[in-house]
Amino acid sequence: MATIPLPKIYTISDLTAEIRATLEGSFAGIWVTGEMSNFHQHSSGHMYFSLKDETSQIRAVMFRTANRQLKFQPKDGLALLVYGELSVYERRGEYQIVAEYMEPKGLGALQLAFEQLKERLQAEGLFDDARKRPIPMLPRRIGVVTSPTGAAVRDILHVLRRRFAGVDVLIYPVAVQGDQAAPEIVEALGELNRRGGLDVVIVARGGGSVEDLQAFNEEMVARAIAASRIPVISAVGHEIDYTIADFVADLRAPTPSAAAELVIARQDELMQRLDDLGSRMAGIMRSRLHGLRVRIGGLDRHLRLLNPIERIRAQRRCLTDRWQNLTALADRRLTALRSRLQTTAGKLDALSPLAILHRGYSICLRLPGHEIIKDGSAVKTGDVIEVRLHRGRLRCDVREVQAEGG
Numbered sequence: 001m002a003t004i005p006l007p008k009i010y011t012i013s014d015l016t017a018e019i020r021a022t023l024e025g026s027f028a029g030i031w032v033t034g035e036m037s038n039f040h041q042h043s044s045g046h047m048y049f050s051l052k053d054e055t056s057q058i059r060a061v062m063f064r065t066a067n068r069q070l071k072f073q074p075k076d077g078l079a080l081l082v083y084g085e086l087s088v089y090e091r092r093g094e095y096q097i098v099a100e101y102m103e104p105k106g107l108g109a110l111q112l113a114f115e116q117l118k119e120r121l122q123a124e125g126l127f128d129d130a131r132k133r134p135i136p137m138l139p140r141r142i143g144v145v146t147s148p149t150g151a152a153v154r155d156i157l158h159v160l161r162r163r164f165a166g167v168d169v170l171i172y173p174v175a176v177q178g179d180q181a182a183p184e185i186v187e188a189l190g191e192l193n194r195r196g197g198l199d200v201v202i203v204a205r206g207g208g209s210v211e212d213l214q215a216f217n218e219e220m221v222a223r224a225i226a227a228s229r230i231p232v233i234s235a236v237g238h239e240i241d242y243t244i245a246d247f248v249a250d251l252r253a254p255t256p257s258a259a260a261e262l263v264i265a266r267q268d269e270l271m272q273r274l275d276d277l278g279s280r281m282a283g284i285m286r287s288r289l290h291g292l293r294v295r296i297g298g299l300d301r302h303l304r305l306l307n308p309i310e311r312i313r314a315q316r317r318c319l320t321d322r323w324q325n326l327t328a329l330a331d332r333r334l335t336a337l338r339s340r341l342q343t344t345a346g347k348l349d350a351l352s353p354l355a356i357l358h359r360g361y362s363i364c365l366r367l368p369g370h371e372i373i374k375d376g377s378a379v380k381t382g383d384v385i386e387v388r389l390h391r392g393r394l395r396c397d398v399r400e401v402q403a404e405g406g
Contacts, residue, residue: 012093013090016088016093017090019088019095020088023086023087023088023095024085024086024087024088026086027085027086028086030083030084030085030086030097031081031082031083032051032081032082032084032097033051033079033080033081033082033105034051034052034053034057034058034079034080034082035052035053035077035079035080036049036051036074036075036076036077036078036079036080037049037050037051037052037057037076037077038076039074039075039076044064045063045064045067045068046061046062046063046064047061047062047063047067047074048060048061049061049062051080051097058095058096058097059089059094059095060082060084060096060097060098060099061096061097061098061099062084062098062099062100062102063098066099066100066101069101070102071110071112071113071214072103072104072112072113072116073113073116074102078104079104079105080102080104080105081102081103081104081105082099082101082102083099083101083102084097084098084099084100084101085097085098086098110210110214110217111210113217114217114244117217117219118244118247121219121222121244121247121248126222126223126226126247126248127247127248131226132250132251133250134231134250135200135231135233135250135251135262135263136199136200136231137265138164138264138265138270139167139198139199139200139263139264140199141167141168141169141197141198141199142167142168142170142198142199142201142202142263142264143169143170143171143192143200143201143202143230144156144169144170144171144172144201144202144204145172145185145188145189145192145201145202145203145204146171146172146173146174146176146202146203146205147174147175147176147205148171148173150176150205150206152176152205152206152235152256153171153204153256155255155256155257155260156169156204156235156256156257156259156260157169157260159260159261160260160263160264163261163265164264164265164270167264170192170198172191172192174187174188175215176204176205176215177205177208177212177215178215181215182215182218182220182221183220185203185215185216185221185224186220186221186224189201189203189224189225189227189228189232192228192230193227193229193230199230200231200232200233200263201230201231201232201233202232202233202235202253202256202260203216203225203232203233203234203235203236203245203249204235204236204256204259205235205236205237205256206256207237207238207241208237213236213241213243216234216236216243216244216245216246217243217244217245218244219244221244221245222244222245222248225245225248226248231250231251232249232250232251233249233250233251233252233259233262233263234246234248234249234251234252234253234259235252235253235254235255235256235258235259237255238254238255239254239255354390357388357389357390358390360390362387362388362389362390363387363388364385364386364387364388365385365386365388366378366379366383366385366386367383367384367385367386367395368384370386373385376401376402377401379398379401380398380401381398381399381400381401382397382398383397384396384397384398385398
């Protein structure tokens with residue numbers, strides 16, 4: 001008679017362990033997509049969150065050893081692609097995915113990390129124009145942080161020699177790509193600042209992919225540039241490439257060659273500028289000297305006016321001028337009066353009785369009273385009369401009187 005096997009009765013632990021073994025054996029190395037929610041990062045560094053879609057969700061964990069390599073900051077609402085394996089948390093009988101890697105869905109992890117870091121540093125003010133320092137017009141010593149074998153350093157040296165051969169260049173060799181690039185750039189900036197003696201530093205590398213330029217998007221590099229006491233020019237990639245270093249640097253150059261052109265002016269341009277400045281200065285000095293001469297002349301005249309001797313001399317000159325004017329006026333007045341007098345004398349002379357006598361007439365006067373005799377009846381025979389001529393007088397006796405008229 002056959003025996004019926006007894007059903008297997010699991011303990012909870014055994015059942016959970018068997019489920020765990022089944023799940024972990026069947027769902028190792030899987031990709032899961034979903035939206036992140038309930039994100040929480042424990043003080044231990046482990047990240048806990050859920051992945052969900054329209055109808056389901058699954059718990060997930062990413063341990064600290066794995067999330068150290070994340071290039072972006074996870075947050076609720078992100079659509080993710082998660083790589084890992086299923087595991088069962090036996091204590092609660094819950095299954096979860098243990099994530100080993102994850103990246104934003106649609107937007108690349110590096111691009112998202114770039115946008116997140118850019119937003120955060122901008123909020124801190126690291127991109128503000130107010131904190132950016134001017135680049136010296138003619139730096140004496142220039143530091144260059146770049147690969148010693150790359151095209152960037154050759155381009156920079158070529159341009160600097162062509163534009164201004166006398167400038168001193170200090171090249172600090174670093175890796176510009178790979179995991180060691182960012183720490184070496186940070187160390188280079190720190191060392192150059194500690195060493196001193198540089199007027200400006202160029203941080204440069206040639207073009208490349210987003211991954212190739214990643215070192216210049218690292219937060220540690222951005223903060224090292226911001227902390228540098230020496231002005232920093234960022235010259236990374238090609239003209240279309242923008243990195244976090246470009247936003248933090250005091251000046252962004254589109255290429256390493258352009259950085260060299262920006263950091264120093266052309267020698268002939270500087271000479272022309274010096275000539276222009278010299279001409280302007282000479283013009284200003286001439287104008288200034290002319291103004292000073294005019295002012296000194298005015299002060300000298302004013303001083304002379306205040307000098308007692310000069311004032312006496314001036315008064316004397318004034319009196320002399322007035323005396324000459326008065327004399328001339330008197331002369332003109334006398335001449336006029338003399339002319340008038342001569343005219344009047346001529347008129348009087350024409351009316352004078354002497355003038356009449358001069359023309360042959362005479363005046364008879366009866367003596368002794370000297371009355372003018374105008375009528376013959378006024379005298380009688382025997383009277384004595386005086387005849388006054390132009391020259392001389394006659395005393396006459398009247399012998400006969402012949403009266404006329406009545």
